[in-house]
Amino acid sequence: MALRRAPLEYNRMWQMRVWLFAVFFFLYAPLIALVAFSFNDSKRNTVWRGFTFKYYDKLFNDQDLLVAFANSLTIALVAMLISLVIGALAAVLLWRYRFIGKTAVEGAFTLPIVVPEICMGVAMLLFFTRVLPWPNNLFWPFNLGSIIIAHVSFCFPFVALVVGARLASFNKEQEEAARDLGANDWQAFRDILLPHIRPALIAGGLLAFTLSLDDFVITFFTSGPDTITFPVKVYSMLRFSVTPEVNAASTMLIVLTIAVMALMMVVQGRAQKKG
């Protein structure tokens, strides 16, 4: 047997193949079933009764759900934009400057990644009820402000990580050359540094967008009755029962996430080809 395959071709071993198949089946079967049964013409979720779009039809007529969806997209978009600015500045700060307390600042920027979601949710709840009560009579989209702030706080460190990794490959001489040729700091940033980190900004932005769109726990603690997001709405739906409507709503979110991810990969692939 050892003669028939090279020693390191573990993937030719049948045991390995069975194992891989089992693992990927475990990972994907539930999700595929979830998507498939959103098209099932039956309230009971286990037997296939025929193809239908009626649950999607229902979703598109469900006012609450549509509002929640619009809220989620708005929050994700705004949180992404703010995270991009804050995250990129954080990355540039750590990359370019030496200053007193740099290690502490660096630690503070990575802390949101490691702090358990529940603790962060609780902290945001306390902050927005006791210290900075967010006025709840603001009109849309300003009533989403507290959720957006909470989302930026956990999204921007990821942007900073992605941008920081990209900055490591920047040739500082380029910027010095620009300065020697008379550019001021802002011009040097805009014309030299910004084009270099653009792929990282796009990737980091999409990452922040997905993170914000997916977040449940932290939003759960910051959202009020008028500021329901899509995951929070789905949560309240599935607390009651397993219904095809929830399947349809989930499928929509899965498709959106896959679309954002595909976009992210295209951007990264292009950046790799260039760089």
Place this chain on the structure above:
Amino acid sequence: MATRTQERRLTFLATALPPIVWVVVFFLAPLAIVWAYSFGQNQGLTEVDISGTFANYTRALQPLYLGIFAKSIFVAGLTTLLCLIVGFPVALSIVFASERWRAWMLLLIMLPFWTNLLIRTYALIAVLRTEGYVNFTLEWFWTNASWLMTLVGLQPLGDFTPLQLLYSNTAVVVGLVYVHLPFMVLPLYAALDRLDKSLIEASLDLGAGHIRTLLLIVVPLALPGIISGIIITFVPALGAYLTPDLLGGPDSQMIANVIERQFKKANDWPFGAALSFLLMYATFGAIALRAYFSRGKPASGGHGI
């Protein structure tokens, strides 16, 4: 000259202030408030008196809450162990796959990772519940087995009673493994990929079997990565909220669920704050452990030669 320095200083401030102010006001300050609350006590319905008491922490050390902590650590540990067992062969396989397959397999591992946590948990509910796919499949086998037995002249099996898979500790562990598997596979892959493959070949050439090679060569060399994977999986599993909430029964609460209850139903914010900080200390401990082990990384790389 002076204007140049001024410009430099201005640029520095423009770069430094927004992120630092943000992290201080919208992240560190909220955490500091939780920390302060953990030394306070309820006064009336919404008033909290921050009196510097340790009562919340002593209460957290009661057997009931210690038990929940111990259970959370056990569940997270078991999850991590299962992820390691399930994920190690997968990571190994990705490392030895051809270029094209490797990209696809990495994508397949990451895709569920990007799918909403809530949705993945919901997908598992549909699989595990009494009318779920697992029970449906079992019922099918049961009926057919029953039919086969009548065919050969035996008594048919009794009625199929669906297994109660959901709302149990098992369901929570299955759910946590399901959700955290990518956390384990990706660092394992990174560690195994860096490994010098010729060492494995040498070991095999010199007569060691696959298992022996794995245990004596691969595992020790990839140990920093393995520890990294263990901690990266353990930390979010320890603080898991949704999975025990949706898949667990009344006895499968983890710390995060108890914390949530203090802040919502029980309305005992100071105690919830104390529990949150205990969870954070545990998390930081685990991360410090990782930093400690990864410090030895260059040294172990040197040993390889």
